[in-house]
Structures are given as C-alpha cells and as structure tokens.
Amino acid sequence: MTxxxxxxxxxxxxxxxxxxxxxxxxxxxGLLEATKSDVPFITEAAQHLVRAGGKRFRPLxxxxxxxxxxxxxxxxxxxxxxxxxxHLATLYHDDVMDEADVRRGxxxxxxxxxxxxxxxxxDFLFARASxxxxxxxxxxxxxxAEAFERLVTGQxxxxxxxxxxxxPVDHYLDxxxxxxxxxxxxxxxxGALMSGADDRTVDILxxxxxxxxxxxxxxxxxxxxxxxxxxxxxxxxxxxREGIPTLPVLWLRAQAAxxxxxxxxxxxxxxxxxxxxxxxxxxxxxxxxxxxxxxRARQDTVRYAQEARAALAPLPEGYAKSALEELCxxxxxxxx
Numbered sequence: 001m002t003x004x005x006x007x008x009x010x011x012x013x014x015x016x017x018x019x020x021x022x023x024x025x026x027x028x029x030g031l032l033e034a035t036k037s038d039v040p041f042i043t044e045a046a047q048h049l050v051r052a053g054g055k056r057f058r059p060l061x062x063x064x065x066x067x068x069x070x071x072x073x074x075x076x077x078x079x080x081x082x083x084x085x086x087h088l089a090t091l092y093h094d095d096v097m098d099e100a101d102v103r104r105g106x107x108x109x110x111x112x113x114x115x116x117x118x119x120x121x122x123d124f125l126f127a128r129a130s131x132x133x134x135x136x137x138x139x140x141x142x143x144x145a146e147a148f149e150r151l152v153t154g155q156x157x158x159x160x161x162x163x164x165x166x167x168p169v170d171h172y173l174d175x176x177x178x179x180x181x182x183x184x185x186x187x188x189x190x191g192a193l194m195s196g197a198d199d200r201t202v203d204i205l206x207x208x209x210x211x212x213x214x215x216x217x218x219x220x221x222x223x224x225x226x227x228x229x230x231x232x233x234x235x236x237x238x239x240x241r242e243g244i245p246t247l248p249v250l251w252l253r254a255q256a257a258x259x260x261x262x263x264x265x266x267x268x269x270x271x272x273x274x275x276x277x278x279x280x281x282x283x284x285x286x287x288x289x290x291x292x293x294x295x296r297a298r299q300d301t302v303r304y305a306q307e308a309r310a311a312l313a314p315l316p317e318g319y320a321k322s323a324l325e326e327l328c329x330x331x332x333x334x335x336x
Contacts, residue, residue: 012322020323030078034085035047035125048109058083059083061212063080064327065188065192065195065197066192068201075137082132082144090151092125150178155175157174158245172245185206186209204311211311222298222335224240225246225248240288241281248294249293255292302335
C-alpha cells in the first residue's frame with residue numbers, strides 16, 4: 001500500500017497508484033501552463049499558490065472518479081485543471097476577505113502584493129479556467145457555471161449570516177454545501193462524466209463529492225483551532241481572529257446559550273472581543289482546544305465522511321472504490 005499525492009491517500013494497487021500519479025503530474029503541468037501570461041508579473045502572481053503546493057484534493061478526486069469509465073479519455077485531465085484553477089482563484093479572494101497573511105506556508109498574495117493584485121489574479125485564474133472549459137463542451141460549461149453560482153451564493157450567505165429564527169448551525173452547513181461541497185461535487189462529476197461513465201455512476205460520484213467536500217471543510221474548521229501552522233499551512237486561529245463562524249465556535253455558542261455556564265459565556269465574550277493581540281488569540285485557542293464543542297465538530301466531520309462512504313455502496317467493488325473510501329478516512333484523520 002503506497003501513498004499518493006500531498007493529501008496522503010493510501011492506494012492498494014500499484015497500477016492504480018501509477019496511473020493516478022501520472023494523472024496528477026499531468027494536472028500539475030496543466031496548471032503551470034494555464035497560469036502563464038505574456039506579462040511576467042502576472043505569471044509570478046498566478047503561479048504563486050500553484051508553486052506553493054497543496055493537497056490537490058479536487059484533481060485527485062477527478063482522477064479516481066474517472067476510473068469508473070475510461071481514465072485516459074481526453075477531457076479528464078483538463079477538467080481536473082479547471083476545478084483546481086477555480087479552487088485556487090477562490091483562495092486568492094478568500095485571503096483578501098479574511099485579511100490572511102499566510103497561505104500554504106507562504107505569504108498570501110494579498111500580503112505580498114496587496115488586495116487589488118490578489119483579487120485581479122483570482123479573476124485571471126477564473127478566466128483561464130473558463131478558457132479550458134470552452135473546449136470541454138457546453139454541458140461542462142453549464143455544470144461549472146451552476147457550481148460557481150452555488151459557491152458564490154454560499155460565500156454571500158456566510159457574509160450575510162443566518163436570517164432571523166434560522167438555526168446558525170443549519171445555516172452554516174448550507175454555507176459549506178455551497179462554498180466547498182459544490183466544487184468537490186463537480187470534481188467527482190467531471191471525473192465520471194469525462195471518462196464516459198453511465199449516468200447513475202455520475203450521480204453517485206457527485207453525491208459522494210458533495211458530502212466529502214463538507215467533511216473536508218469541517219476538518220479545516222477543526223484544524224484552524226487544533227493545529228499549528230506547520231500542519232495547516234496557515235496561521236492557527238485565522239478564522240477566529242476574522243470573526244468567521246466555524247462549527248466548533250457555533251457549537252460553543254449554542255451550548256453557552258442553552259446552559260449559561262459561566263466558563264462558556266466567558267469564552268464566547270473572549271471570542272467576541274478583540275483578538276488582534278497574539279496572546280489573547282492564544283488564550284482563546286487554548287480554551288477552545290479543551291472545550292467539548294471541538295470534539296462535537298470532529299464528530300460532525302466523521303458523520304459527513306461516513307455519509308460520503310455510504311453513497312459509494314452501489315458502485316462495483318475494486319481498487320478505485322477502495323481508494324475513494326480511503327479518502328473518507330483521510331479527511332477524518334485530518335480532523336484528528
């Protein structure tokens with residue numbers, strides 16, 4: 001059993017492992033090609049996060065989903081490049097919104113060049129993804145457009161917050177379904193669709209991707225609190241400092257509102273205060289790491305990963321299906 005890619009997926013078949021590695025290498029070449037410009041500065045900015053590495057989670061899912069059809073079909077690698085370019089573009093924009101200083105262990109684009117360059121670079125990546133999509137046909141363009149609409153809607157819903165009377169946790173899970181689940185779902189869908197898999201298989205892998213994407217983001221929520229910068233590639237507590245609601249914090253707030261325990265209320269007040277001071281942020285992280293809300297968020301991560309695994313049940317047994325199941329385990333492992 002070998003490990004494939006930065007995400008650390010365990011693959012039990014040498015042939016599958018070699019094919020997936022070759023596919024990911026082709027995606028990497030495609031990413032570098034797609035981020036080249038006649039303007040050297042644009043190339044530098046566009047390749048900033050490409051060269052910083054990353055888990056390549058979405059291209060990996062495209063490669064594995066393609067195993068249920070013809071993995072060598074011409075649209076497989078380009079579609080994987082499209083989903084990763086789209087994901088990278090959202091990271092440039094997210095870092096501006098979050099005022100993040102670090103991404104993937106390197107200075108964020110906005111910290112290095114300013115917000116305007118970061119936003120425009122993200123737009124450049126969206127444009128390049130659209131250019132590749134045009135060669136994949138109108139159905140691929142429609143699928144990507146629908147996913148992008150869901151992604152942006154999720155971001156807007158996060159910014160607007162839950163409407164009056166809406167449970168904040170339910171609202172947040174809807175946000176994640178759009179912000180993260182949509183593009184991971186497209187990864188499964190593109191892999192199956194471009195490989196010529198039947199409609200039922202395409203639907204199964206789309207549903208799998210949706211649930212896995214939510215689990216993946218919930219694992220990130222846990223990591224933002226529980227990890228150090230070496231593990232997560234960004235500064236711990238970034239979401240806390242920016243006041244971004246994540247599931248552990250939402251569960252803490254719910255518990256404080258229900259029980260009114262002084263320690264919980266005090267921790268909520270700490271989170272609602274000024275976290276710009278590193279010592280104050282460190283204290284908030286220390287207390288959250290010891291709070292049951294963090295474990296509850298971990299259990300939610302496990303639940304969504306299990307739902308993703310269950311969605312695979314109708315697919316034929318084989319190494320590709322086993323690898324997709326292993327991907328569920330890898331997501332859970334990230335959350336501890």
